[in-house]
Amino acid sequence: MSAPGITATTRNAITTSHRTLLLNHHKYLPPNNMANEYPREDALKMCYRRLIRLKPLISQRDMVRMTYVQYLRYKFMTEDYSKKVSTSSISLSGLETDVVRQVENSLYFCLKSASEVKKRVLGEDAVSRRRAERMP
Helix, strand or coil: CCCCCCCEECCCEEECCCCEEECCCCCCCCCCCHHHHCCHHHHHHHHHHHHHHCHHHHCCCHHHHHHHHHHHHHHHHHCCHHHHHHHCCCCCCCHHHHHHHHHHHHHHHHHHHCECCCCCCCCHHHHHHHHHHHCC
């Protein structure tokens, strides 16, 4: 069993020798109803910025952080999900908002993984309700 390390607590985060957990989520959360109120490109840029802001919380290893950033850049700048779907002959209605909602759900997932477990992420209930409404 390893000896307990030093824990530093601030108003924004709890930091231990192994990880940093967020207490203040406000600058990482997307705006309410983002998928419907903002154009697709703007909504994706907002999510991209917020996912990049999580980089210091992903890992203490530089290699993991660099891989995380490279993966995000590839997904947001190079890969075109709409083009992939159209070439596969699959017809999905509302694809534009679905992509934004999927990215928003991914942001909530990453934010939750870097958050203190006792507190709930704001907006988590809304995402859960939307997911339940879509399921048959």
